[in-house]
Amino acid sequence: MLTGEYLLFEVGLALGVIAAAGLLASRLRFSIVPILIIAGMAMGPQAPHIGMFDFRFIESTPLINFMGRLGVLFLLFYLGLEFSVGRLIKAGRSIFFGGIIYMAINFTAGVVFPLALGWPLTEVLVAAGITTISSSAIVAKLISDLKRSVRPETELILGLMMFQDVFVAIYLSVVSGLVLTGTASTINVIQSALLSLGFIVGFIFLGRRLLNQINRLLDIPSDEVFMMVLFAMLFMVAGFSETIHVAEAIGALLVGLVLAETEHFERIEHLVVPFRDFFGALFFFSFGLSIDPLALSGAFWPALGAVAITIAGNFISGLVAGRKSGYSHRASTNVGLTIISRGEFSIIMANLAKAGGLLPILQPFAALYVLILAIIGPLFTKESKWIYSKMARIFKWPPLKDMNRLRQRSNS
Template identity: 65%
Template structure:
């Protein structure tokens, strides 16, 4: 197809069909968006004389997908606030350190046991360590868990991962592309990333009274232009200093959540979040070449198993270190198990460095599997918790131990507990 508007229109129709199918099956919509993208992407096989592959429109859809990541993270920031994040600062640093240490170490060990050379080991560790901000944000919003006690730890880990990513990409780029790396350059990247995040949070919180006045705009059109302009500028600037643009969008949302205009912004942003968010997962599917996945099946399956175990342990330890319940801690590990855009970036870096060709199909299949399993496990986190509760040393109190009056109280509070997820 070479008609751009027609291709975009058909893409939207396919996304809508995928969404309707997922709703009928009561399954997470994310894998459906990704799979439909794979089926019609530039790498998909041509069917006879008909060519239904999305080729001409792929770059535009990719850009629309990038906007989707921004809106997803921006909305997630709106659901939270700078104040809550700052109050959890220490526990977030501890939890983030635990999460990175466990998953990165397991990634290195996995590469070693798979017989990979040391450079490939480093790339694999990067692929398996960083979770997908877009998928995590989508799952939290869809399952209405933004108010849950563990969500601030989840957000903190996402931001902590980004600081790690800035440092790690600097090291890996120097090692793979130039043959050397500067310790001073790596330290500077880490400092700039951390300083930028802290500056936006601190200055943004101080500027809330000024923002309240500046955003007192009657026209919804002008109001959205101001909000979108600020969002794009901050997100774009963050990318220029090697902080993921998605994190820049999250920071803007966190700041604006403190203003008196938060509800209005949230209401107006919803259609953009949903539309462009769906385009992101579809565009992600377009980048995956289904014909190359077969050679990396066993490697990817083993990596998925290692990641599930590592995330469960890391989430549990990070949550417990912050004083969260075992149930909330299990939710942390399950929610951030999805891998996505950053893993593909790591694989592409390996390709640019001339490393083993298996890295790209491995990353694509690994990401696809966890993009399917992650939302599913998060949705079923209550069942997972019930299964592992005995292993955690937490037994359900018996009715005799609770007593009649306590039993009725527990029954009355059950709906609230179920709602919390």
């Protein structure tokens, strides 16, 4: 058992590794998510132990994992703040039909693939969740880093992210009820789903009805007290949702959705961002720390097959959704290539599988799958112009020169 001082040093050592991963990602101008996962995978039982520098993190792992759980809460809470209930309602027709197209193609592929591998039904549902949902965090970061927020297709991309967030709130609630309770009968599954959906709808309904009271409650001059009240709300709701077998992440998402409607939205967002970034980094690192690199070989081919299907499904669905919404072939190609990355939701589903005692392959499968797409996704997004030029020759789409002329003519 480590003494308090050595426990503190070991946690500091882990934070040093995370900081080094962040510096490397910044230097490479690349997403920090895959680098954090790789850094976590390089640590653990197989890592070196040199004097007091113990990179195995044996004693501190429970604390690191707990802080990683906080990362999940802050990530989902912040996403809820970004995608408020009001914005979801006003999202528009193109986003709705684009979301239906996206889900129809990618969720179907996500179910068919693990079924073809012969996995049990519960594992199939978890695997479908892992492979269907894009990483809102990575996608948002790519749009910002590549300065694409002013492009017209970005509205559809963000709309698809919102649609997926709503879908995952319902889907994760239903699947978590099935996995965590172990219910297999149709009646029990329906009861679990109704409880989950009732909790979501009821919380949002009460949150909107009590909006004036929440505004008065949060009308606190002191930032210190304001944060205490805010975090108490976040952790209590997340903890309560976990007690009724609804994933704690959903509770955090719901708090964010409701608080996004308040007049304190900007203050909340400003205060939460540092916690999201800090604990979010711990989340991805702790996930990598839980993966045994020696166990990844057995998940290599399933993960590679899922990656190929995801790239094809996302590109096709983004292209179809973009064209149906009136965007050009180039803009629609950008939509399909930007939404490929996978991250936080896939990891949440994998952790759910671990908590429910499902097939052990799901953890390394999710790790490899997320890692590959977290690397390929940003590359595809960055090189979308080159990819479009190649696709335009094959499918006889307007070449880039013609599109540039049209853009210049419309601007003049």
